[in-house]
Amino acid sequence: MVKGYELTEGEYVIVEPDELEQISPGRSKTIDISAFVDLDQVDPIFFDRTYYLGPRSPEYAKIYALLATSLERTNRAGLAMFAMRGKEYLTAVRADGGLLELHTMHFADEVRDPRREIDSLPGEDVKLTAKELDTAQQLIGMLEVDWDPDAYRDTYAEQVRKLVEDKAAGREIAVSEGPPAEATNVVDLMDVLRRSLEGARGGKGEAEPAAAGGRKQSRRATSRTPKAATGTKSTSAKTAKAAPTAKKRITAKEDLDRLTKAELYERATDLDIPHRSTMNRDELQSAVQKAGRKRLRAAS
Structure with missing residues (x-):
């Protein structure tokens, strides 16, 4: 089996497996940090996957803790090139709660410029x-809430698992399709x-009745039953x-x-x-x- 790389449309260069093997980075056994960077300078769009790192053996625990604590206190990440699965990665090693994490990162040429890709982005002429x-x-x-990752679930994956379980149990599968989403044209922001x-x-979508002074009554105020009027006092x-x-x-x-x-x-x-x-x-x-x-x- 060979691999072909397209130079221009319809023109390919054939590369043999042994040629790729000769230039393969192999597999890194250590992470050699070459520089440190302020995490505030790194756009999150460059981060890809996250891996947890641990000390190789108990005798490295103190060095591990020293690096993790120092990175966390200075808000820095160590940059390193790391090879695994026959591919070389740019990685950032950062600390969180005393634990070292390795993030594989996108190279600069892998991140698109949104200003070039999206023609409809607002410019300076848009006034708010x-x-x-x-x-x-x-x-x-x-609508602000405290971040709770447990509050969010992959409902599609849950439905797939239920579908598989139902089919494995021989239960009848009934698929209901909801109404199609209507297209909207947002004009009045x-x-x-x-x-x-x-x-x-x-x-x-309906306005609540106005209270004295022209302000809306709160739901608490409108939920109370007013007392019956007595005597000749007006409303x-x-x-x-x-x-x-x-x-x-x-x-x-x-x-x-x-x-x-x-x-x-x-x-x-x-x-x-x-x-x-x-x-x-x-x-x-x-x-x-x-x-x-x-x-x-x-x-x-």
């Missing part, structure tokens, strides 16, 4: 308004962002008297503890709390509580 940016950042803030925010808040008078109670609910810690991050973010938006898009849930709760207290003091 402050309102668009604020709305987009609100959406990001409301603000409309898309607004609908995304409504969905993140648990809405169904507007009852609404005006209910406002201080609503403000007290804003500052009540026991109530805020029960709110989700999305609900806290909505209240932070109503209170016009700055930098809310960068806050986690606990920070949002603290900011809402402080802002509510300030508003109560100003009203008293």
Whole structure:
């Protein structure tokens, strides 16, 4: 068996197996680090596969720990050329939690320039308004979660395993096809962002009824059944008297503890709390509580 390498269309160079064997890098038995690089300078797109490294024997444990600790404290990675399976790799050795990891990397000529490959990328002529940016950042803030890799699964692989198990057991296979996805033409960016925010808040695309002062009522406020009106007091008078109670609910810690991050973010938006898009849930709760207290003091 021979291999052919295409020079131009229809023109090949034939290479014999023994010729490839003569220039094969073989297999590395050690990793010879030639330089160290700041990890912040390495674009993650260059990383390919990850391998765990361990000391060859117990007597190398101290040297292993010394290198791992030093790399982690300095945020550096060791660069080395490493050969395995008849191929030479550029590798980076970094440390994480006292463990050394080896990452095989792409060479520079293997990474495409997106500016050359994608003609439709936005340029300097694309202008974003402050309102668009604020709305987009609100959406990001409301959907922010702590990273938990166990929360994500390969559902396709699970379905394949189930299919194999069902067929092996002789069970009848019923395949249901869902409705085809409809093509959409995104024109109004603000409309898309607004609908995304409504969905993140648990809405169904319809505006919630406005409370006194022109602001939306929270889901907690609208879920309560109002008391029946007594005497001759008008509805507007009852609404005006209910406002201080609503403000007290804003500052009540026991109530805020029960709110989700999305609900806290909505209240932070109503209170016009700055930098809310960068806050986690606990920070949002603290900011809402402080802002509510300030508003109560100003009203008293």
